[in-house]
Amino acid sequence: MKFVVDGDKNQYTDFIKSHPKGHILQSLEWAQVKEENWRSMHVMVEDEGRIRASMLLLLRPLPLVGKYMIYSPRGPVCDMCDFETLKFLVENVKKLAKKHGAIMLKIDPDISIKDREAVNNLKKLGFIQNLEALNFEAIQPRFVFRLDITPSLDELLARFHHKTRYNIRLAQKKGVRVRLGSREDLKEFHRIMEITGIRDGFVVRSLEYFERMYDCLKPKGFMELALAEYDRKVIAGIICLFFGQKCWYLYGASSNEHRNVMPNYLLQWEMIKLAKERGCTLYDFRGVSGDLNPENPLYGLYRFKKGFSGEFTEFVGEYDLVFSPLWYTIFQKGVPVFRDLRRKLTLVLKKAKMKL
Template identity: 25%
Template sequence: MKFCELTIDEFDSFVTAEFSHYTQSRAHYEGRKALNMDVHLVGVKEGERVLAACLLNGAPSFKFFNYFYTHKGPVMDHHNKELVEFFYTHLTKYLKARKGLFVLVDPYVTRNYLDGDGQVTEALPVDDVIETLASLGYMHKGYSVGYSLDSQARYFSVLDLTDKTDADLLKEMEYKTRRNINKTIEMGVEMRDLPDDEMEKFFSLYRMAEDKHDFSLFDLDTFKRMKKIYGDNARVVMTYIDLNDYLGRLNVQLDDKRAEFEAASAELEENPDFRKLKNKKAELEKAMKQVEKKIAETEELKAADGEVLELASAIYIFNNHELYYLSSGSNPKYNKFMGAYHMQWEMIKFANQLGLKRYNFYGVSGDFNEETSPDMGVIKFKKGFNAYIDEQIGDFIKPLNKPAYKLYKLMKRK
């Protein structure tokens, strides 16, 4: 075996064949290079065969040093002790030669599979991985729960697409979710991709989510850079509704209900004592009034906010294995149009068309307690699509220059 820098083609061939995260990709590498950001491709080869591959990001840290991070890497069999020891031992030498202060690794290794309620359905062996990395100086940062600006979420909400048709996926969703998706179709909710010059529309809706959940993570330039980095492997989409179209649909409904009402009224005149007809007429009258109310409310909304309402938006990234639902937002004023449900359904179908195995709703806190969870609404929303939970092993950190790292930690505390 030999540790070496990989060509982009060697790296790409390996991560395309082996299950890997979107950040371990050609698109990520080429995007960072185009932006003059520090990025490295390293791995292990046996002859011409690649056994391990890793995309590493570098950044200046503590004046004279560099900090290195691999997001969901390296891509390798972390249960192969010989390979793990060989890779990480040589990685240390590689990074020390590049003035490394410390390195953070976040392997794409699953610890547990859980159901949507947080109950473990399958536990996977990870103690051997932690022990091997510990012997190499990598400190496991523990099984964190919740969100942190210092690390990625450990819990992913994932929908299995394997060998399923769109009809299968819809049928397996919770009734409420399936009903809401169908309602968006009936109302005429649509989705479109946002070009670069309309990214502000996405960001405006994203900021509404920030305000709602009281957090602030990224600015508009960060999202523009992300979209540029991943190029054709990124989509920024937005759901919307044309109120003129919606009013047309409501008026058709009203005409249909009116025709049914008039038919029931005529039939009742011929059979005045028929109780079922009386009930039917009353129900149809009630239904007509409900549609008339919707028409009036929609006319008011159109007059106040315009003909087209922007409902929800999100940025998605995909590779050969998964489609990832990353950052999103929606306008709470228009919740009744359920733009987020329509967006998820359209993108689930897109992922299925690509032949991907997983639709990754991405992070949840991992706190499934109704009383303490900061995102129980989000957890339930994703669960409604029949998503399960993929709990990751978490982060490992290794000081590369121990004296400098110790000083760095002391300075951070001040």
């Protein structure tokens, strides 16, 4: 087997597009989205002229210490039960990581918690589970709903919860209109996203970030922005990513006005239809909480996505390969505190700004 660093880009892209574990977050275009704060490398394992495994590696410097963390979102892309190939990949990535002064390699692979062989292989290679995240503590969601969209539209609609079907038809009856948006529409989407963030207590990325996403992904057909309009106003929006035969619902936003006309239900339905038109077989609703207690503030999001009758999927979560135990301990203790303080401060400032 041969380990290739920053090899043929088309070969790399074709591999992850066609692989069952391929993911948009492993694409070179996603690396471009993140390049403001992360530099990237892509690696492949070749064997007898064909690729057997690949990984996108994102490197980020840690403040003040001159060290790096390496993160491979939803990587690696390979058969995680093929231990020899996985071992060859990880051992070579480990050498590369140490060469760049990394304290750790973090992965959150597209592996179901039920796949015990894959989990055991990671442990045999020295990976440790980072945390048992039930809500959204991790970088990527651990719990998602995934919908097989190979059945006909009529069959899909019939499988939805009756309340979901009712809300889709209510939006249509009330005159909600869904259209695909342009780059210029990102400004309005971001404005509504800010309203959503303040209402639900999460920090929203900058408009510049969404514009960079659009510039990197849209020309390749990997991103679509859809907007729901009512009474000539944009009242909700959604961003979906497309790659290979998969579609991911990445961001959603809704204003505080006209929520009773159920625009979010119609947006999801229209994007499911678009995904089918583009040959997708899977629609991923992305994150929900793993705490299914109705008292959980996130239960409403779970109920909304569950109504589309996708499969509730739990991934294995984050696994870390540690190269520097001391710096890793400092990182583990310091980062959550910093993120929580930053989130609280940002929300306070945005709420104050909204009142002005």
